[in-house]
Amino acid sequence: MASSATRIRVGTGAGFSDDRIDPAVDLAERGAVDYLVFECLAERTIARENLTRLKDPEKGYTPYLAERFQAILPAWKKNKFRIVTNMGAANPAAAARAVRREARALGIDNLPVAYVTGDDVAQIVRNNPQLPLMEDGSPVEALIPRMASANVYLGADVIHDGLATGAPVVMTGRVADPSLFVGCMMHGLGWRYDDYSKLAVGTLAGHMMECAAQLTGGCFVDPGKKDCDDPVTPGFPYADVGADGTLTLGKLEDSGGRLDVQTCTEQVLYEMHDPTSYITPDCILDISDVEFKPESKHRVRVIGAKARPRTPTYKVVVGYHDGYIGEGEVGYAGPNALARAKLAEQIVRERLKKRGLSYPEIRVDYIGMSSLHRMNEGGGGRPEPYEVRLRIAARSPDRKTAAAVGFEVRTLHVNGPSGGGGGTNALREVLAVKSILIPREMVKTQISMEGTL
């Protein structure tokens, strides 16, 4: 498709890996979208999926890929929008083949899928152990023996190039979330990759849309204070973007949730630090002059986005093995519930000590009282609740030591203070992440194709 459109509509199909599926189907069926973007990759997802891929070379993409494409492809058959997604995670090529399998099962015999590779820079990181971590400036070298993944956040250029092949679906691994959207606008509106006034608009739109329902009433409702008519079925957002850089955000008229100046303001500042310097692979976005103008009940016009030229580096997320977290919970209710929970904590700590086990960090939560906002001891403390649930969690480099935490909590069921119920325990392997910057010229990306056009 040549750069001919004067206006396009880009919709959000998912805002995280486990997001709802029906709002995407709704947008696909009656939203008149030109592009539908599914953002499904959290920071550590690629590390986890790399481990999956080691066990099965045809896996390593996001687990809900099949369900999402099964749901969306019937609407695609009718409406022929373009699909852009980072569901490829650690294995975009296998993800592309999986999409084609789902398509065939629905009677679409040859669905070409373009896929992007080159975000995996694990070998480059191994060859450059001197690169400093953004967190503390120390060399990445110390993490390399435990490294599970290293991927750059690619930019909008690869999305544009993937779309330019003509393939209906563009599959990627790690790409910066806003860039997934910006690439659609570059492709559909003919925006150049050095036209920063346009990249500003696209990046702002992408930043606001990449968490899907967080723009349309999700993470927002507070009954009696901030209400919405239908909090059950919030629609996913779309952006109407003009070639000249005009931008209106909206949602379908009879979808639930709400999209207005309030939801836009909360979301534009979501995960934002300095509002004049939101760094993406495409530009440095400045939202300090942004304003929201209500257009109708479901539409808001956005003005004032600015941007400075992009940095000469890509950000790399390095995933690495960081030991284990063990935890256990048990609940108490009625008279003296808190004192019984506190005694239970003491017993667990004592028993772990008697077993000779120690931990670099132990966290104790009294759920119902202090698990989210701590005890507020300086501010008069919290009132004692009727019910309290004790949770103890601790980390250890050693699996068995971590598992002992949950074990000792679990055994309170029979051995602990009076009336302790609902004991649970869990153990998980920790995949941690840290970041480095690498020069752009070190990264070589490639667009490939499954199927034929």
Added chain:
Amino acid sequence: MSIKVYELGHARAGDKGNTSNVSVTAYDERAWNILREQLTPERVMQAYGEIAKGPVTRYELPKLRALNFVIENALGGGVTVSLAQDMHGKSLSYVMLGIDLHG
């Protein structure tokens, strides 16, 4: 007279690494003036004292009538390693909304 931030504005928390950002958006001009004047980084640090080590940086967005607080060392090491139940710190917006100011 004491008034909670909850009556003056709405808030949302986001996460990046071990840093939480909490935005507060005023409901109207009067609330905006109170927030801008009284909701200082020091006041916010005090409220988050048991949760975060800080520092706290405040950014003003007058066109949105919003303040953006960047609270460092707030998320138990970050989403991927935190021992907390709320690893993203999504509930931390309500610490902000619980702060008492003079109305």
